[in-house]
Amino acid sequence: MNDRPAPDRPVRLTRWEQRTEVPLFAAGLLFLTGYAFRVLTSHEAEPWNDIALILVWSTWLLFLVDYVTRLRLSGLGARFLRVHWLDTLVLLLPLLRPLRMVQVYQAVQRRHDRPRLDLYARVMAYASLTAVLLGFSAALAVYHLEHTAPGASIRTFGDAVWWACATLTTVGYGDATPVTLWGRTVAAGLMACGLALLGAVTGSFSSWLIQVFTREDEKRPPERG
Template identity: 75%
Template sequence: MSDRTTDPVPRRLTEWEQRTEVPLFAASLLFLLGYAVRVLSPHGSEPWRDIALALVAATWSAFVVDYGVRLRLSGQGRRFARTHWLDTLVLLLPLLRPLRVVRVYSAVQKRREQPRLSLYARVIVYAGLTSVLLGFSAALAVYQQEHGAPGASIRTFGDAVWWACATLTTVGYGDAVPVTPVGRLIAALLMACGLALLGAVTGSFSSWLLQVFSREDEKGPPASG
């Protein structure tokens, strides 16, 4: 009897993920839009705040349904949460859904059967798109927590965007810092993501340079006339 942990991914699960990855990415953008309207619109600006809340609830419900379907199709039971820890984390914290961008790209390529980008281009595109979406999400979340807190230095959404840029790039000027516990937790997560994305881009660029120089070395010096 074979060990279930070594079984390949069920075909039905693979097909489901390929069909739903792009629509769910669109749903994640709608979730982000609804959350942004909810956070940035002033109190009393109805019915926009209610519409935004309904949009957030509807898209998150779609994420829950997708997670439940994939849990059942996987046949892994409780082990699914451990083997698909990123999916579980994204379900609990939907603002982290930009981290799944690379799976969206893979689903599109398999569906259209178009030539893939080079590895270096894929890493840079993934890191760039993830940084923008993740930075915007973090700025919204921190602004929601900080702008009304006593002694806060992040008072406007512009302050939050500046803070997110400084944190993602690991610059950390220190002129705008979270003071609430939730804000600092968001900052810690964004720091970790920023280091990972920066390391991915730097490593990919360095590897590309090494490959270019290696090719030049293999060509050897030009022959003398």
């Protein structure tokens, strides 16, 4: 795999991203852990709730430092907001950080001379991991927004997980649906991401099957006329 940065990318920015993507992914998991503890436990669970809050804010500050550093190293100025719109969105909504799994995987692979997995397997692997993390994040957010709302059908975290699974797989049973504005906003985003991730997995799997069948046909001896 070619490790040289693209001509229009500063070398220092490329090196910074290679060194920080994996640690920041770990920080993202810590953020999700702290947020989950805040959502799923009672507010009287002290001092653990305070520790979880500190964990959430400290990891978010790491994301902010990384964002500002990459903005400065890029040399793009205000254009950075438009070119790296996903990074801006993830900074404002850290629960969307699983969407950066593609960049994390590329950062890991740049540390090796060659890919460790076949292309199609890689696509299915990071798309599946992104779906799991994104579904868990959405379940937490919807449970937090919905479980005390009047007329809500999502009353427990189990309901929220069931809803997230049905939404990500585009099944949509309708037995658990958000009733609040922000809950439905989260649902709309998860629907869009679910379609994209499902398309990536199924498309890669289909391409892999075609490749396997093609190789088998090439190995088969020609039939005699």
